[in-house]
Structure formats: C-alpha cells, structure tokens
Amino acid sequence: MIEVKDITVTYPDGTKAxxxxxFTIRDGESVALxxxxxxxxxxxxLSLVGVLPVQSGSILVDGIELxxxxxxxxxxRVGMVFQNPDDQLFMPMIYDDVAFGPRNxxxxxxxxxxxxxxxxxxxxxxHLRDRSSLKLSGGEKRMAAIATVLSMEPTTxxxxxxxxxxxxxxxRNLIQVLSRLxxxxxxxxxxxxxxxxxxxxxILIKKGRLFADGDTLELLRDEKLMDDCGIEALR
Amino acid sequence: MxxxxxxxxxxxxxxxxxxxxxxxxxxxIKVKKDELSxxxxxxxxxxxxxxxxxxxxNFTIPGTGSSGHIGGGILLCAMLGGFPALLSLAAVLIIQCxxxxxxxxxxxxxxxxxxxxxxxxxxxxxxxxxxxxxxxxYKRITIASIVSAVVGxxxxxxxxxxxxxxxxxxxxxxxTFAALMQPIHLAIGLVEGVITAAVVCFVYKMRPEIxxxxxxxxxxxxxxxxxxxxAVLAVVTVLVGGLLSWFASxxxxxxxxxxxxxxxxxxxxxxxxxxxxxxxxQEATAILPDYNFPSAGEEGSAAxxxxxxxxxxxxxxxLAGATGLLIxxxxxxxxxVESKAAS
Amino acid sequence: MANMQSKIQEIYxxxxxxxxxxxxxxxxxxxxxxxxFVYIVLVVSFGRHEFGRLIxxxxxxxxxxxxxxxxxxLVLRRVxxxxxxxxxxxxxxxxxxxxxxxxxxxIAVSAGVVSFFSILFRTFLCVTAVLILVAVTPVSQLSNxxxxxxxxxxxxxxxxxxxxxxxxxxxxxxxxxxxxxxxSTEHKGLHIRHMGSFVGQLLIRSYDRxxxxxNAMKCRGYPGRDTRKIKAPLSGADYVYLAATTLPFxxxxxxxITAVFERIF
Numbered sequence: 001m002i003e004v005k006d007i008t009v010t011y012p013d014g015t016k017a018x019x020x021x022x023f024t025i026r027d028g029e030s031v032a033l034x035x036x037x038x039x040x041x042x043x044x045x046l047s048l049v050g051v052l053p054v055q056s057g058s059i060l061v062d063g064i065e066l067x068x069x070x071x072x073x074x075x076x077r078v079g080m081v082f083q084n085p086d087d088q089l090f091m092p093m094i095y096d097d098v099a100f101g102p103r104n105x106x107x108x109x110x111x112x113x114x115x116x117x118x119x120x121x122x123x124x125x126x127h128l129r130d131r132s133s134l135k136l137s138g139g140e141k142r143m144a145a146i147a148t149v150l151s152m153e154p155t156t157x158x159x160x161x162x163x164x165x166x167x168x169x170x171x172r173n174l175i176q177v178l179s180r181l182x183x184x185x186x187x188x189x190x191x192x193x194x195x196x197x198x199x200x201x202x203i204l205i206k207k208g209r210l211f212a213d214g215d216t217l218e219l220l221r222d223e224k225l226m227d228d229c230g231i232e233a234l235r
Numbered sequence: 236m237x238x239x240x241x242x243x244x245x246x247x248x249x250x251x252x253x254x255x256x257x258x259x260x261x262x263x264i265k266v267k268k269d270e271l272s273x274x275x276x277x278x279x280x281x282x283x284x285x286x287x288x289x290x291x292x293n294f295t296i297p298g299t300g301s302s303g304h305i306g307g308g309i310l311l312c313a314m315l316g317g318f319p320a321l322l323s324l325a326a327v328l329i330i331q332c333x334x335x336x337x338x339x340x341x342x343x344x345x346x347x348x349x350x351x352x353x354x355x356x357x358x359x360x361x362x363x364x365x366x367x368x369x370x371x372x373y374k375r376i377t378i379a380s381i382v383s384a385v386v387g388x389x390x391x392x393x394x395x396x397x398x399x400x401x402x403x404x405x406x407x408x409x410x411t412f413a414a415l416m417q418p419i420h421l422a423i424g425l426v427e428g429v430i431t432a433a434v435v436c437f438v439y440k441m442r443p444e445i446x447x448x449x450x451x452x453x454x455x456x457x458x459x460x461x462x463x464x465x466a467v468l469a470v471v472t473v474l475v476g477g478l479l480s481w482f483a484s485x486x487x488x489x490x491x492x493x494x495x496x497x498x499x500x501x502x503x504x505x506x507x508x509x510x511x512x513x514x515x516x517q518e519a520t521a522i523l524p525d526y527n528f529p530s531a532g533e534e535g536s537a538a539x540x541x542x543x544x545x546x547x548x549x550x551x552x553x554l555a556g557a558t559g560l561l562i563x564x565x566x567x568x569x570x571x572v573e574s575k576a577a578s
Numbered sequence: 579m580a581n582m583q584s585k586i587q588e589i590y591x592x593x594x595x596x597x598x599x600x601x602x603x604x605x606x607x608x609x610x611x612x613x614x615f616v617y618i619v620l621v622v623s624f625g626r627h628e629f630g631r632l633i634x635x636x637x638x639x640x641x642x643x644x645x646x647x648x649x650x651x652l653v654l655r656r657v658x659x660x661x662x663x664x665x666x667x668x669x670x671x672x673x674x675x676x677x678x679x680x681x682x683x684x685i686a687v688s689a690g691v692v693s694f695f696s697i698l699f700r701t702f703l704c705v706t707a708v709l710i711l712v713a714v715t716p717v718s719q720l721s722n723x724x725x726x727x728x729x730x731x732x733x734x735x736x737x738x739x740x741x742x743x744x745x746x747x748x749x750x751x752x753x754x755x756x757x758x759x760x761x762s763t764e765h766k767g768l769h770i771r772h773m774g775s776f777v778g779q780l781l782i783r784s785y786d787r788x789x790x791x792x793n794a795m796k797c798r799g800y801p802g803r804d805t806r807k808i809k810a811p812l813s814g815a816d817y818v819y820l821a822a823t824t825l826p827f828x829x830x831x832x833x834x835i836t837a838v839f840e841r842i843f
Contacts, residue, residue, distance in 0.1 A: 090742055100800075281747070430770070434774050
C-alpha cells in the first residue's frame, strides 16, 4: 500500500516538478499514471523510491515513512522498472542482474538462486539466465528488467513507460504478464489502450499537479479532460 | 602501442604486473575512501566503455589523408580524476587483451603501466591538474590537454622501449627503437592532445558541472601528497634502473657483438640496399651503443635447428595436427550420435 | 562503422562459445586461468633463438581447440591483430642478427631469421592460449574467480560493468556516426574538426546514462551487503587438467628435446 500525502518536489532551479500531490494505492491495485511529457511522471516515480528527495509532504509505503533511514526498507518493497532496459541491466549475464538485488540484501547464494529462478520462470524467461543482454530482443530485455525487480519480492511495482521499445507481440505478452502479477502497480504510460487493458484506475497529472483520479475508461475517453491535459483521448 | 607477449620476458612481465597490481590496489583504496565512490562506480564503468567505443571512432587528418583515433587516457582523467580513471582504463585494457587480442596476457601488466599508470598517476596530477588548478578556462584546458597527452604518450612509448629491450627477445638496438617510437608517439600525442582539448572544452561548454566535480573531487584530497607521487616515481626508477644494470652487467659481450654488427662485418652476403642503410641508421642513432641487451636465456643456441632438427620439427607438427583432427573427428561422431538419440 | 559492428559480433561469438559444454569448458576457472598463464610464461621464457624446442608446444592449442570445439578462424583474426608489432621486431632481428645459425642444403640461415620465426611462432601460441581461455570461460565465471583471488570487489564489478556496456556504447556511437555520415559531404570518416563535439556528445550521453544506471542500482539496494563468496571446490578432473596442461610443457622447457632428435638422426 502506498500513501502519498501532499508531496512537493522541486528542481534545482526552484520550479516545482510535483506540486502538492496526494493519492493512495491499495494492496493489489493497478493504477495508470498518465500525463503529457514533462508533467512529472518520471519524477513522481523516482521520488517514490527515494531517488529524488521530496521537499514537503510524506510518502508511506506499507506504513513505513520514506526517509533517509528507511530507504533500504522502502526499496525492498517498491520495485521500479525503468524506461530503458539497458539502464537496468548492467551485469554481464541476466542471472547476475536478477541476482543483484537479493545479493545486496545479504541473502545466501542458495536463497539468491531460488529467487532468481522463481522470478525468471514467472516471466517465462528462465532460458535467458545464462545469456547476456547483447542481442536480446526488446521484449526479452523488458522481461529481464522486470525480473531484476521481481526477484526482490516487492509488494509494489512501479513502471516507467513499460511498452517503450516493444513490438506488438511483446506488448501483448507484457499485458498478460502484468495482469497476472498480484502486486500493487503504478504504471506511467503514454500507451492509453495498454493502460485501459491493465489498469482499472487512472491518475491524470498536469504540470506536477493532480488533475483527475478515477475509472480509467471514464477518464481516458473524456475528450475535454484529456485535451486539458495535453493528451489525445482514447477512442 | 600495446605490448605483445612474444617480445616480453617473464621477468619483465612479472615486474610490471607487480607494479600495475600495486597501483590498482592503491587506486581502489583511494576511490573507496572518497565518500561519493558508490556513484563513481557506474560512471567509471560507462565512461570506460565510452573510451573503448571512442577508440573505434576514426577521424581523417586533413592534408595527410590518413586516419587516426584517440586513446582516451587523459580524457578519462579529466572526467573522473586520476585514480578512478586508472581503474577504468585497467578494466578496458584487460577486456581488450582477453577478448580482442589487443596486447598479450603476460604483457597486460606492461600495458596497464604504460597506458594507465603513467598518464593517470603521474602525468595527470603533475601536469594536468596544476595547469587547471587556477580555474577552468578554455585556454588552460587546451594547454593542459595537449601537454599531458604528449608527455603521457612519450612516457608510455618509452616504457614499451625499455620493457622490450630489457626482455631481450628482439635485437633492435635501443637507439633505433627509441628513434622510431618516440617521434611517432610525439605526433600521435599532439593529435590526441588537440582532440582531448576539443572534447573537454565541449563538455565544459555544455555541462560544466561534470568537470568541476571531477577536478574538485581530486583536489579535496590534497592529502595525496607530492610525497606519494615521488615515491611512485622512485619505485619506477629503481625498477627500470635495476633491470637495466642487471642485464647490462650480465652480458659484457654485448658491446663487441653490436660493434661487429654496426661495422657490417658479417658472414652473410649482404644484399646491399636495406642492410647497408639499416647499419647506417644504427650508427646514426647509436646514442647508447653500449646498451644492447642480449637475452638472458641464451643457453639454447640456434644450433638446435640443424637439418635433423627441421625434420624432427616437421614430424612434431604433423603429429600435433593429426592428434587435433582425430579429436575433432571423434567429437563430431559423438555429436552426431547424440543428436540422433535426441531426435 | 564496420569495425564497431564487428567488435560487437566478436563479443557475441565469444559469449556463445563460452556458454557451451565440453571437457575443457567444465573445468574450474582457476585451473583454466592457471593453465593459460603457466603456458604463456613457459613459451615466452625461451631464448631468442630457440625455435626447435618451441615446436612441441603446439600440442597445447591443437588439443584444447579440438576438445573445446573452438573454431580456428577466430585464431587467424587475433593473430593478425597481434602480428604487426612483432613483425617489426622480428624483421629488425633479421637485419641486425646475422650470425649464421646453420646450413640447409647449401643455404645459410642466419640466427636472425630463426629468431624471426621464433617470435612469430610464440606470438601465435600466446594469442591462441588466450583465445582458448576466453572461449571456454564465461565472463561471470572469470569475475567470480577474480573475487576468490581477492581482487578488490570494486574493480571486479567495474570490469563486469565495462564489459556489459561496451556493446551499448558501440551501438550508440555507431548510430551517431551513421547519422553524421548521412549529412556530411566527406566520405572518409569524421573530419577532425568535428571530433570535439561528436566525441563530446557521446561522452555526455554516457555520463547521463551512468546517472540512470546509478539510480537503477540504488533501487536494488546498492551499495548493499553483498557478502558473496561463491564457493567452488576443485574436482579431481580439475587437477588432472592442470597437470596435463602444464607438466609436459614444464618438462619440455627444462629438457632439450631437440638434442634427442639430433641423436636419433
């Protein structure tokens, strides 16, 4: 469960990237985060994992307040999948990438191996364990990136444009996988039909402020609302 | 100017491994002490990969029609600071050695020393940093880059010369070898310096904070005292000097032998042309005619290769070839059987 | 540029090769590493004029290449890269070392020529030994072994990450270059006056990527308590491999086998 209360995040030059934003994600909920470029989606995601500091307001993850001393605990519970898989796969072999998180938690090698295999199998890419990310397809890389986070056994998973770099088939596979995962999810995306398929609820943001929060289809099909946000409505 | 195994003796190779290993260990400690070291790791890694890629970028030199590429050592120092740059360069060199046959495995110690330790731990702190210490300006960056690149490459090339000669596998005399290596690397150094300057200036224009943090990061540790650097220099001098004198004293005959060559009194019919001019070159560049180093492992004379030896050699090759073919054939058969069983 | 793509291909081919199984692949990385090292040291320790004694050393690459099913085509490419410097030194030996070594059917062969071939041959042997090492040892196996050998973890992880990102950076540089070439009137590569901004742009992008990678690492607990000590005991087969690939050559180094041939003929 994630509770965001009136958070404000400012850029180094003083402008507000996020302005007094509040929302709650309940256990098991899948929520889409929609907004024009520069609206603050990535900034919001990065602040949820404590990478970007929050100037005011609070973030509670499973009841734990995000702060300097609780960073590790929060990052165990909230797993972020980055937009570009190449930024997230930095080890020679997929196995080592997926093992990176559990190893940093100090788990024994046996436990690490269990977690890695479980994550890879869950996503259908167990055969990639000894491969490197060189010459993997966009879809395979995407799954591998998700695996690197899944192996940490988080309660919530957040995604930054997960359908970027995917061809139609890989995109379909992603939709199936995400629909299957029981975790709470927050998915920043431009791909509105993807959002409609995977997330019953959508949060619209504009210039760092909450614009709307409600049923996905209702919101995304509201032409006036979407136009105000700078996005094309869903047909 | 990567060293090759074939020109190296184990003694020299081992000594350089020790020197480079010590430098890497020292740098690793230094980097870890820096409080931002965790952030440095991905930056060291990606910029290391960048240097590798940058070395593939060929540019044309106008007027000569030839192409060249940069090495990247000083550039890396400007971006990361001396100690992190050494670690990155060492990683790149190891990868080049193992996966691309650029430099031999035994010669790795030499290469890390010539291409990494000398620019990063000597040239960068003693030349580059002092020039930009007063503040970053385009002019100072340019001067620092060019001077550092030239000196760094000169030192590195000279390192290759010394290491090759100390190994004694090749018979190229010191003077000739140096006369070949140094001027070439002077030209390379100038070009590299100019390009490094252009790149660093570009980065300074676009993202000055990157450079500022690199310079600041390294001057905060002004506790890296001149003492340490001098100690390194001393070790280098002792190593080189020690090797030099060891070989020179062990082979007093070297002198007569090389004089005989220079005078051209050989037993072979010289086919004029190239042999004469080579001898002339040697005379002209005989700066240190006393310092030719015959190999220390000279017990095996070329006498092992008499006619009988050649026959024996041919037989050995044939035997080896046959062995290889037999093994391959056996494997192919096994693979065929296995795939048949699987299907 | 073509050579960028070929580098990526080279990495990829080696990855595929090292991922397979064979009597050699399955050995412990420590003995694979030691074996290559000892071999190279032995080869290189021969005197400048010794060629005959080096010949039996060919068994090492021939047998191991066959057992590991490593293709010889890779060797040729690597030797071609290593050769130029050695040719220079070797040819200089021909020029400067003209004592006669021996005669064959009336033709005198100088010691310089012998050492030329010796240098070429040992280049070939050393290059092949390294190729075999990387063709049978995956990178992460190698890096875990380095950790066991107490190489600082910072450096080993750095090595792994540099390796990983070389492909990415080459791709990026290659794309940038194609875009450049499509807009430039010269056809012979980057003009030197553009080097500053081209390379600078690539460098800034690398820096930004590094920031994102750092964020990704932090999200997964870095720096954490990575107390990994991946144990790997040595098996009997490993000792056998080590002995088989080093002892014969140590003996060949110590005893002069060409003397044996002389006596036979």
